[in-house]
Amino acid sequence: MTCALLFVLSLVLALAAPSQGHGLGPKSRLRYSRFLGPSNVILLRWDFDLETEIITFELQVRTTGWVGLGVTNRYTFVGSDLVVGGVLPDGHVYFSDQHLVDEDTLQEDGSQDAELQGLKEDGVYTTLRFSRPFRSCDPHDQDITVDTVRVLAAYGLDDTLKLDQERIFVKSIFLLQIFHPDDLKVPEDTIIHDLEIVDFLIPEDDTTYACTFLPLPIVSKKHHIYKFEPKLTPHNETVVHHILLYACGNASVLPTGINDCYGADPAFSLCSQVIAGWAVGGTSYQFPDDVGISIGTPLDPQWIRLEIHYSNFRNLPGLYDSSGIRVYYTSQLRKYDVGVLQLGFFTFPIHFIPPGAESFMSYGLCKTEKFEEMNRAPVPDIQVYAYLLHTHLAGRALQAVQYRNGTQLRTICKDDSYDFNLQETRDLPARLEIKPGDELLVECHYETLDRDSITFGGPSTINEMCLIFLFYYPRNNISSCHGYPDIISVAHELGEEVSDPMEGMMAMSSVEWTPENIKKAEKACKEAQQTVLIKTIDELVENTTGWIPDIIPTPRGPCLESSGGKVEPQDKTPADSRAAPMPLSSSTAASLRCLPLTALLCMQGALSRILGTLQTGF
Known part of the structure; x- marks a missing residue:
């Protein structure tokens, strides 16, 4: 025990450390919280100041x-930063x-x-509270960004580190x-109102897309949906x-019952205007106080398509499900x-990702020049305030x-x-404007080192998608804007002789996927x-090229300069760094295997019909 105490005492002792001047002192309420470990052993609270770029943890x-x-x-603990303390x-x-x-x-x-x-121990809990810059000038400190952050928590049973x-x-x-949510009005x-499937027997298949059509709440005057949340059947959370909720055009003739969304009956794939959705790891979402989903007027949809994607990889029998989306609305x-505008790569086997790729980029282009023509009314500037990102298991970044006018304007998200495992609707720090004529590009980064066969775009979790949903106002009738490359020219660049899109897709399975060919394929797809396929809520589809x-x-x-301690040679302050805020006060120490292409094509019953349009246009 003596050696352990001497080791601990050799660390930096902070008995009255000053707090950063960011308005979150030792007694400030921290708005956010999350349990990190099982059985509620570890509780994290946090808050931040975007102006000073300081975050506080407890x-x-x-x-x-x-x-x-x-x-x-994602890959290793080596190099992780860890702020430690104890009593x-x-x-x-x-x-x-x-x-x-x-x-x-x-x-x-x-x-x-x-x-x-602050740092205290009461005989049961040890509580540590500290602040740090989003980005310090120390290469050992990982940045806090608008990306997903993998938070690492650790502890010991005594004071031996x-x-x-x-x-x-x-x-x-x-x-x-x-x-x-506490900052928003209720x-x-x-x-x-619950929009849910009822007692659906989940098939013993890896992938099932179940769809049914349900009426939205019936109201006599205009209301707004201001919040939605998942309604998951207990014990089915892992399946x-x-x-997703898709709004249906009021002229749509809708089927009854529950069926495969993308199977033999094309009626169950009608309605493509996403209005709300939940995915793995997400929670509820409440709109900002000045926006909502309109219901109850002649221009509003009266029905929605409820789509639930089940991933029953363990092929469990006898699972009944009554999941759905709960909506909150008000007068x-x-x-x-x-x-909601859906962007990205058109989900179809033309989207392919080679096996054994340390890095592979896919792109989906959207050109808004036809939006007004397809909307059949003037399209006001789109004000984007939130977004949802979506790929499957090979996705690493989006x-x-x-x-605008051929010049990059900004990164939207x-x-x-x-x-x-963390897919959620996220608000932008500032609202962004999209004008008619702008181009929008989605880039998806994949890694397939654990795969020995090609991954195709498709609905299954072991296939891939590349989608971003933009939440915006004021609403128009455009539901999606997707892009995909000329697969014939891509095949030719890879040395494959093909004459139609079907042959182009099939040829990808015969390519020898060396690192050189992976990079060649990525370059060919980009060039x-x-x-560009544009679709409206009434299922009108047109295309263009780009x-x-x-x-x-x-x-x-x-970065923010260190506020204390020795600076190592590699920690030298870059020229663009700025000094940390002056302290305002002090505190007392208190092996997936992808589906083969033939199986995937069989799964998509509408293949021949869609392929026919790829060459002639919609």
């Missing part, structure tokens, strides 16, 4: 030993900014960039949430992959009516980029650390002419 762990919190990456038996505290040099060893950073705000794999937990969290006349009207523009990377913002 970690409460059921232990009387040391606790630690930091950030890691010694004599009441003294220790606190230090560290990093993992290997899976088991911690080392103190030369630059101490975390500021202690030794890592134990059984007491290390990682959870993906979107830390920089703009709105908290109308007094709220009405709840339900996503739930207290908001200023704007919500619309972004949507906006162009992105996530360089995408996690399939091939893209067909070319993938280059993406200019967005530079990282400045």
Whole structure:
């Protein structure tokens, strides 16, 4: 025990560490919280200041030993940063900014960039509260960004700083949430309505898309839906992959019952205007106070298509499901009516990702020049305020980029650390404007080192998608705008002789996927002419063509200089750094195998009909 205490005391002791000047002091309420470990052993609270780029964490762990919190990456704990602290038996505290040099060893950073705000132990829990910059000038500190962040929490049973794999937990969290539900209005006349499937027997298949058509709430005057949340049948959470609500045009003739969404009966794939959705890892979503989904007027949809994707990979029998989406609506009207625009790569086997790829980029182009013609009315500028990203298991990053008059204007949204198990609607920090004539490009980054056969675009979780949903106002009638490359020219670049799209897709399975051919295929897909498919809520479809523009990377913002501690040679402050805010006060220490192409094509019953249009246009 004596050696352990001496080791701990050799760390940096922070007995009265100053807090950063960011308005979140030792006693400020932290708006966000999440349990990180099983049985509620680890509770994380946090909050942040976007202006000063400082985030504050509070970690409460059921232990009387040391606790630690930091950030890691997808592949390894090595290099993870970890801020650690604890209370010694004599009441003294220790606190230090560290990093993992290997899976088991911690080392103190030369630059101490975390500021202690409080540290206490009450015999049951140890509670650590500290702040840190989003981006420090220390290469050992991983950035806090608008991406998914893999939060690493660890603790010990005593004050010996030794890592134990059984007491290390990682959870993906979107830390920089703009709105908290407590900050948004809840109308007094709220009405709840469930749009759900009833006692559906989930097939013993890997993938099932079940669809049914349901009426929206019947109201005598205009109302707004202002919130939605998943309604999952208990114990089916691991089987339900996503739930989507599609608005139906009022002229649609809709089928009854429950059927395969994309099977033999094409009527069950009608309605493509997404209005709300949930996917793995998501929770509820409440719209900002000035927007909502309009219902109850002659221009509003009266019916929706409820789509539930089941991934029953263990082929479990006898599972009945009554999941769906719960909506909250009110007669207290908001200023704007919500619309949703679906962008990305057209989901179809023309989308392919080679096996064994450390990195492979796919692109889907949208050109808005035909929006007004297809809307059959003027299209006001689109004001985007939120987004939802979606790929399947090979996805590693996504972004949507906006162009105007041939020049890159901005990155609309992105996530360089995408996690399939955390798909949620996210608010933008500022609303963005899209004007008629703008081009929108979706880029998806994939990694398939664990796969030995090609991955095709398709509905199954072991196929792939590349989609971004933009939530905007005021609503128009455009539901989706997807792109895909000329697969014939791609095949020719890979040395395959083909004459039609079907042959082009089939040829991808015969390519020898060396690293050189993977890069050649990526380049060919990016440089091939893209067909852009635009669809309206009334199922009107038109196409146009375009070319993938280059993406200019967005530079990282400045880092914040260390507020204390030695700066190592590699920690030198870059020229664009800025000083940290002056302290305002001090605180007391207190092997997937993908479906073969032939099986995938069989699964998509409408293949021949769609292929016929690929050459002639819709």
